[in-house]
Amino acid sequence: MRSQSQTEKDVYSQYHLKKVINASGRMTILGVSTPRPEVVDAVSHGLSEYFEIKDLVDKTGQYIAKLLNVESAVVVSCASAGIAQAVAGLIIKDDRDLLFNLHSSDKYVPREIIVPKGHNVNFGAPIGTMVSLGGGIVVEAGYANECKPEHIESLINADTAAILYVKSHHCVQKSMLTVAQAATIAKKHNIPLIVDAAAEEDLYIYYQQGADLVIYSGAKAIEGPTSGLVIGRHQAIEWLKLQSQGIGRPMKVGKEGILGLTKAIELYVNDPKQETGQQMVSKMTPFIDNLNSLPGVLANVVWDSAGRDIARTEIAFDSTVVGKSAIEIVELMKQGEIAVYFREYKANEGKVDVDVRSVTSAQLDIIYNKIKRIILGVK
Structure with a gap:
């Protein structure tokens, strides 16, 4: 019997699929959620x-x-x-x-x-x-x-x-x-x-x-x-x-x-096992601290505009410092071996949101490092 990891490997390799980090939330275009x-x-x-x-x-x-x-x-x-x-x-x-x-x-x-x-x-x-x-x-x-x-x-x-x-x-x-x-x-x-x-x-x-x-x-x-x-x-x-x-x-x-x-x-x-907004804040605090160390980047906590108990990271990019618009960064984040999807609704304002409900701490590190490489121009 094949292991789960072997099955996952087969799916991505057989169909030439890109791995995705879903930092946009419960979005239909990414398959919505992962059931228990x-x-x-x-x-x-x-x-x-x-x-x-x-x-x-x-x-x-x-x-x-x-x-x-x-x-x-x-x-x-x-x-x-x-x-x-x-x-x-x-x-x-x-x-x-x-x-x-x-x-x-x-x-x-x-x-x-x-x-x-x-x-x-x-x-x-x-x-x-x-x-x-x-x-x-x-x-x-x-x-x-x-x-x-x-x-x-x-x-x-x-x-x-x-x-x-x-x-x-x-x-x-x-x-x-x-x-x-x-x-x-x-x-x-x-x-x-x-x-x-x-x-x-x-x-x-x-x-x-x-x-x-x-x-x-x-x-x-x-x-x-x-x-x-x-x-x-x-x-x-x-x-x-x-x-x-x-x-x-x-x-x-x-x-x-x-x-x-x-x-x-x-x-x-x-048997509710949902992450609370405050737990989301705790998980993304180190991520926010890392982002704020980058030139031209300002990250902070924002709460769901519709009143749900959902905390997200808002990232603002200063295009005059970064050299790229938020819209360009959004597209660059989708490229490479792992595609990262943000909430893009405010990209035209120079901002994106990171929804951490489906993102692990390890994946937040991947997101940070990918942003860092884009901003600093390193591979």
Whole structure:
């Protein structure tokens, strides 16, 4: 039997793959996260067995719902598929004609999905595309830098199918109404509220605040396999599950993903082993000290802009001293035998962030030495 190290060597050499240090966080382009061994075992078991898939979907959903104390839950293929199927479910409900002909039928049903303008973002694909896949029409509320409850309420009419609230670091944070405020409006007008909380860590709060459907990535904070989780009201989840016969068919999740995510949620709830923000600070303090010894480099601790307990290292490069822009350094860090990926959102401002959740202390040393070589011009 081959050892794990031998298998790893074969994968990289056989397919000519580059090794990666993921200092950007739980990012889809890098494979998101690395699940615990118990989750890997559940995935492996799922691959080795047969199930009645509908029964597997229903029973694991019931188990997850009990764990999280919610009405209902279902595992989907990913968070973005969850958005599309949630929108479709709330538009179609149990109308079989629309289920089979969502995009070709001219039957009238409410299709407008109200989204705060600052939430209509591109997370790797546009939020609007996911809504359109689900048969919805995006209606933007408020402004790019402001959305108040009255902005949403003024747009509600007979064509409104749902409100969609996106809880994400990608979104504008300032001057935005809260989930609780959005839920109050939804309840007042008897329309459903969908919360896209893909990368969020709290599996309880948005449901408790009144959301009808809450969507999470299974592979981000929960650290499951590629998958998604939707929790919410029983009827809304049942309508979403019907999408397996409609637009959800090409988005179906495999048996291994269902069992793997169910195990990951169980561990996440009952045996949390997550690194705290202060532990992250302790791990990256020597890294920050080393960086600050380099000419033209200023490193310090920053906290997650969306309010999560995540500390990161912000590195500012003075291009007049370093001789290269942050954008150039970002690209150089991806070259060589080991590609290093930063959070690049502020590169145009001369800054990058290092997310240390998936990075070891030894890998932080590799990152520092690679930056040092680039700045000092040595190989």
